[in-house]
Amino acid sequence: MNFEKFFDSCTPVEASAPGRVNLLGEHTDYNDGFVLPIATPMRTHVAVAPSRDDAFHFHSEDLDDTVVLGQRGRLASGFGRYIEGCIRMLEQSGHTVPPLRIYVRSTVPVGAGLSSSAALEVATLRALRTLLKLPLNDIDIARLAQKAEIVYAGVQCGIMDQMASSLCDASHMLFLDTHSLESQVLSLPSDCEVLVIDSGVARTLAASKYNERRAECETAARAMGLASLRELHHADLLNQVDEPYRRRARHVYFENARTARAAAGCSGAEFGQLMNESHASLRDDYEVSIPELDVLSQLMREAPGVLGARLTGAGFGGACVALCESGSAAAAGASVLSKYNTDGRRGRLLMPQTEQTGANT
Numbered sequence: 001m002n003f004e005k006f007f008d009s010c011t012p013v014e015a016s017a018p019g020r021v022n023l024l025g026e027h028t029d030y031n032d033g034f035v036l037p038i039a040t041p042m043r044t045h046v047a048v049a050p051s052r053d054d055a056f057h058f059h060s061e062d063l064d065d066t067v068v069l070g071q072r073g074r075l076a077s078g079f080g081r082y083i084e085g086c087i088r089m090l091e092q093s094g095h096t097v098p099p100l101r102i103y104v105r106s107t108v109p110v111g112a113g114l115s116s117s118a119a120l121e122v123a124t125l126r127a128l129r130t131l132l133k134l135p136l137n138d139i140d141i142a143r144l145a146q147k148a149e150i151v152y153a154g155v156q157c158g159i160m161d162q163m164a165s166s167l168c169d170a171s172h173m174l175f176l177d178t179h180s181l182e183s184q185v186l187s188l189p190s191d192c193e194v195l196v197i198d199s200g201v202a203r204t205l206a207a208s209k210y211n212e213r214r215a216e217c218e219t220a221a222r223a224m225g226l227a228s229l230r231e232l233h234h235a236d237l238l239n240q241v242d243e244p245y246r247r248r249a250r251h252v253y254f255e256n257a258r259t260a261r262a263a264a265g266c267s268g269a270e271f272g273q274l275m276n277e278s279h280a281s282l283r284d285d286y287e288v289s290i291p292e293l294d295v296l297s298q299l300m301r302e303a304p305g306v307l308g309a310r311l312t313g314a315g316f317g318g319a320c321v322a323l324c325e326s327g328s329a330a331a332a333g334a335s336v337l338s339k340y341n342t343d344g345r346r347g348r349l350l351m352p353q354t355e356q357t358g359a360n361t
Contacts, residue, residue, distance in 0.1 A: 001066060003047070006059050006103050012049035015126035017119045018042065019108035020164035021196055021321050021351070022312050023173060023271075024278055025259040027286055029158025030214050031221075031252050032179035032230035034259040036186075037160060038194065039168035041353055044106035044119035048127040051099035058083050061105035071099060075152075079104065082117055085148025086124045093144070095134055102127075111202030112350065113313020117153065118161035121145035139181060142166040156211045175263040179230055188323075189268040192307070193352065195322040195329040197300065197336060199292045200346035203317030210314050213286065217252060220245035229253065244287070251285035272308025272323045276301065279310035288315025296320045296347065299339050303332035319350060 018039035025035030051057060056069040058080045067080040075081050083104075087097050102124065108116040125141045128134065136144070145162040149155050159178055167183060168174045175184045188194070221229050223241045229252040232238075238246050238253070258274045266274075279297050283289040293311045297320045300309035305328025312321040324332055333349040340347045 001059055001064075003061070003103060006057075007047070007049050007101060008052070010049040010101070012047035012101075012103065013127050013131040014045065014047045015123050015130060016043045016045040017122035017126060017165045018168065018170065019044070019114035019116060019119045020161060020168055021114060021194065021319075022160065022164075023194070023321060023323070024262050024274060024310075025160070025255060026278060026282055026310075026312070027213060027217075027288070027314070028252055028255050028259065029160035029176075029178040030156065031158075031217050032228040033252060033256040034263070035160045035164075035176050035178060036173050036259050036262060037164035037168055037176070038173050038188075039164065039170045040108065040114055040196070040351060041170050042107040042109070042114065042350070044104065044108050044116065044123045046120070046123040046127045047103040048124075048131050049101050051101050054099055056084075056087070056099055057101045059101075059103050061103065079120070081152045082120050082148060083124050085152030086121055086128065086144065088152065089144045089148045090125075090128065090134070095132065097128065097132065100128075100131075109198060109350065111317065112198045113203070113311070113315075113318025114196075114350070115161040115165060115313070117149055117155075118145060118165040121148050122162060122165040138166045139163070156214050173263075175259075179228075184263070186263060189266065189271045191326045192268040192271070192323050193326050193329045195300065195306070195309075195324050195333050196312070196319050196349075196351035197296060197322075197333060197340075198319045198348045198350050199296050199317060200348065201290065201292050201317035203314065209288070209316065213248065213288065216245055216248045220249035224249075230256070247285040247287075251281045254281060268307050268323060268325065272306070275308035275310045275321075275323060282311055282315060286315075290316060292345065293317075293320060296336070296340055297322075299336045300332070303335050304328060305332050 020037045022037045059066045110116045142162040146159045173186045297309045300322040305325040307323045309322035
């Protein structure tokens with residue numbers, strides 16, 4: 001069903017939101033730690049108009065799928081859960097949401113670790129904010145989007161993805177304290193640019209060990225008498241914790257330190273080394289990497305002009321991100337893919353790209 005037919009002469013309200021790439025600070029957000037994401041050029045676009053009946057109608061152009069939801073219904077699965085979650089969170093916050101028709105199209109790849117779900121949630125809430133004239137700021141939208149994903153998609157996520165989609169642009173990093181939600185917009189290291197390559201191995205957070213890792217971190221914090229691993233200020237406390245909880249906590253402790261160091265300002269070479277250390281920690285201490293991500297990140301490190309590389313996102317598939325000297329990312333990406341895409345692998349270049357992006361709305 002195309003856009004015009006779906007809205008049938010109605011003029012919808014439209015909004016969009018970007019995906020994100022996390023440069024440093026992986027698996028720290030649900031531990032009240034520091035993160036350093038940047039928005040992608042790829043965006044999710046949502047159009048909203050009043051429904052002609054008493055039901056909600058959601059259509060995904062990319063999936064060629066339409067779902068219908070009653071005012072008191074609940075979806076069992078699929079892309080509509082994220083939209084439904086946003087609507088229900090608004091209702092629980094005291095806002096009235098009438099039956100709507102919602103059309104979605106997106107260039108944010110699903111399963112690549114670029115947070116397609118947060119982009120959908122934030123774009124939906126932005127469109128609803130405009131249509132219904134809701135008194136919501138960008139942080140309000142991020143909080144509602146996070147709750148929607150936890151309650152309706154079953155992912156015990158932190159707030160990084162939603163804050164990044166709501167606040168980031170594709171030219172600057174966002175240094176975010178996920179405990180206080182204080183943030184700073186920062187420039188990339190001088191004369192650097194970002195390279196992102198999808199491993200071709202899709203993953204979904206709910207089906208991975210994401211929730212298990214969060215529970216392990218909570219166990220580690222309790223063993224040290226801490227409310228969260230953000231309060232871990234001395235590495236010697238790790239000796240109080242049994243394995244594998246010690247390794248999970250060790251990753252979070254040093255990942256927070258790496259992220260804070262990068263945000264304080266450093267050269268591209270030092271930033272790249274911090275990314276390399278982050279990948280090793282995610283592989284060995286947090287155990288969320290897979291062979292394809294290890295191979296891909298190593299090939300990226302070996303490419304001319306690449307300063308450092310790591311997996312990005314929750315792991316168990318998805319993409320790797322690299323920091324490169326300016327002007328070298330495209331050639332490095334082509335070189336890496338020529339070596340990676342052997343033995344049936346299907347990697348693809350995600351950034352840099354030339355797609356034009358719209359302004360935040």
